Amino acid sequence: MKPADYDRTLAARTFDVTRYLLPLAIRTNVGQVVSIRTLEKQITRLLSSQLPELRAIGEDLRVACRRPPVNVWGELAGQPVGLSEPLAPTLARHARPSDYQTGVYTDLARFAKEALKGTGLDDPTTWGSARSVDLLEPHDPLDEVVATLLYRVSQAPYRRILAVVQEWTPKQKADTIEVVLEKRGPHDELIKEFRSGYAFVFDVLMDIGGWRDLHRHRRCQQIQQNFSTVHGFDVPPLLVEAGLDREYRDAMTAVRSDIEQLRKASQEAALYALPFGFKVRCLFKMDFAEAEYIAKLRSGVKGHWSYRTVAWQMRQRIVERYPLLGAYVHATPPDEEDSLTR
Numbered sequence: 001m002k003p004a005d006y007d008r009t010l011a012a013r014t015f016d017v018t019r020y021l022l023p024l025a026i027r028t029n030v031g032q033v034v035s036i037r038t039l040e041k042q043i044t045r046l047l048s049s050q051l052p053e054l055r056a057i058g059e060d061l062r063v064a065c066r067r068p069p070v071n072v073w074g075e076l077a078g079q080p081v082g083l084s085e086p087l088a089p090t091l092a093r094h095a096r097p098s099d100y101q102t103g104v105y106t107d108l109a110r111f112a113k114e115a116l117k118g119t120g121l122d123d124p125t126t127w128g129s130a131r132s133v134d135l136l137e138p139h140d141p142l143d144e145v146v147a148t149l150l151y152r153v154s155q156a157p158y159r160r161i162l163a164v165v166q167e168w169t170p171k172q173k174a175d176t177i178e179v180v181l182e183k184r185g186p187h188d189e190l191i192k193e194f195r196s197g198y199a200f201v202f203d204v205l206m207d208i209g210g211w212r213d214l215h216r217h218r219r220c221q222q223i224q225q226n227f228s229t230v231h232g233f234d235v236p237p238l239l240v241e242a243g244l245d246r247e248y249r250d251a252m253t254a255v256r257s258d259i260e261q262l263r264k265a266s267q268e269a270a271l272y273a274l275p276f277g278f279k280v281r282c283l284f285k286m287d288f289a290e291a292e293y294i295a296k297l298r299s300g301v302k303g304h305w306s307y308r309t310v311a312w313q314m315r316q317r318i319v320e321r322y323p324l325l326g327a328y329v330h331a332t333p334p335d336e337e338d339s340l341t342r
Contacts, residue, residue, distance in 0.1 A: 001340065009340055016304050017236045019209050020277035021251065024227065039065075040091045041189075048101035051268065055097075065092035100188040104180055109153040111179045115172070119164050121156040124230055133310055134159055134203040135317035139166070144196045146173045149180060151283060152193050152223055155230045158203040158283060195221045198285035202314055207234040209276030210306030217294055220286035227271060229256045231279035237305060252277055291318060292329045299331040301338040309334045 001009070034042070039061070046058025065088040071079065086092070113122075120126035136158060147162040154161060165173065180191065198221065206214070208227065215222065233252045239245045255275055263270035286294070291314060298311035312334050319326030 006340070013339055017238050020207065020234070020236055020248075020275065022209070022276050023272060024208070024274050024276070025272035036088050036091055039088070040095050043091070043095040044098050045101060047095070047097040050102075051271075058095075062092050062095050065089070065095075098185075098188060100184050101191070103183060104191060105153060107179055107183070108149060111176065112150050112153045115176065116150065116154070116161075116164065121154060121160060121164065124155070127157055127160055130157070130205055130231070131203075132205055133313035133317055135314075135321055136162070136201040136203065137321075138199065141196050142173055144201075145194055146176045148193045148196065148223055148283065149176055151281075152225065155225055155228055155281065157205075157281070158201070192221060193223055195285065198287060200286050200288065200291045200318070202284040202286075202291075202317070203281065204284055204310055205231060205279055205281050206310050207277050207306055208274070208280050210234075210304060210310065211280050211282060212276070213304060214284075214294075214298065214307045214310060215282075217284075217290070219290045219293070220284050223283040223285075225281040227274050227278070227280055229259055229274065229278055231281065233275070233277040234279060234306065235277075288325060295329050295331040299334070301332060301336060301341050305334060308332070 043058050043061050043065075046054045046061070049055055049058070066086050068085060069087045073079075116122065134157065139162065143162060143165050146168075147158060147165045150161050150165065151158050180193075184190075204211075204214075211224075215224075233256075235245050235248060239248050252275065255273070256278075259270050259273050262273060284294075295311050295315040295318070298307050299315070300308070303311075312331050315326065315329045315331040318329055
C-alpha cells in the first residue's frame with residue numbers, strides 16, 4: 001500500500017473503536033437528495049419534534065425554501081450569481097408543525113405505562129437473555145400494529161410485547177389504536193408504526209454508532225425505541241485484544257452514572273451526553289429483497305464489525321427460518337477480516 005493510503009486506513013480503523021466514546025451531541029455533516037414532497041414531510045416532522053435543535057433545523061429548511069438556490073456552478077463559470085426564483089415557495093408556505101405529531105407519542109407513552117402495568121415489561125430483569133437479532137414469526141396484522149405501537153414507547157423486546165398483546169381482548173387492542181388516532185386530523189398521515197405486513201421483522205439490539213450506519217437503509221420500515229442506558233453498552237473487540245477493555249468499561253460505567261444523575265435535572269442534556277457505545281433497540285421490517293441486500297452489503301469486510309455482525313446474524317436467522325430462501329442470501333461471516341481494506 002502507499003503510505004498515505006495505509007495511514008488513512010489505519011486512522012479510519014482507529015476511529016471505528018474510538019467513536020464508541022463519542023456522545024450523541026457530536027456534530028455530524030448530513031447531505032441529502034430529496035423530492036419536494038418528501039422534504040415537506042420532513043420539515044413538518046422536524047418542526048413537530050420535542051428537541052429544540054431539530055425544530056430549529058426544520059425552520060432553517062423552511063427559510064431556505066423561500067430563498068433562491070445557490071448557483072455554485074454558475075459562479076465558477078462567471079454566470080450571474082444565483083437564480084431569481086425561490087427554491088420551493090409553496091412548500092415554505094405550507095410546511096408547519098403538526099399538532100398530531102407533536103402529541104401522539106406522549107399520549108401513547110402515557111397509555112402504554114398504564115396498559116402494561118403488571119406485565120413485567122417495565123423491568124429489564126424479566127426480559128431474559130438479550131438476542132442481538134431476532135426474526136419474528138409471521139403474526140396477525142392487528143397484533144403487529146398494536147405491538148409495534150407499544151414497542152415504540154417501551155424498552156422491552158418486541159417478542160415479549162407481542163406475547164402480552166396476543167393475550168389481550170379485541171377491545172384492549174382497539175383501545176391502543178384509538179389513543180393514537182383520537183387527535184388525528186383529516187390531513188395527517190398514519191404514523192409509521194402502522195406500516196405493517198412485511199414478512200421479515202427483525203428486532204435488532206446494537207450499539208448506537210452501528211445503528212447509525214444501518215439506519216441509512218430506506219427500503220425498509222424502521223421503528224426505533226428512545227435512546228437509553230437500559231441495555232448497557234458494547235465493547236469493541238479490538239479493545240479486548242489490546243487489553244484495554246477494563247479502562248473502557250470503567251469509563252462507560254462512570255458515564256452511565258453521570259447520565260442518570262443528569263437525567264434528574266434535564267432529560268435533553270442526558271440524551272446529548274449518551275455515548276455511541278450504548279445499545280438501542282430498533283425494529284427493521286422488510287421484504288426478502290431488502291433482507292438479502294442488507295445482509296450482503298453490510299457484512300462485507302470493508303464495513304464496521306458492529307453492523308457486519310448484525311447483517312450476518314440477519315442472514316443466519318433467515319437460514320434458520322427459511323432454509324431454501326436463506327441459501328440465496330450470500331453474506332460474509334464477521335470472522336473473515338481484512339483490516340487494510342476500506
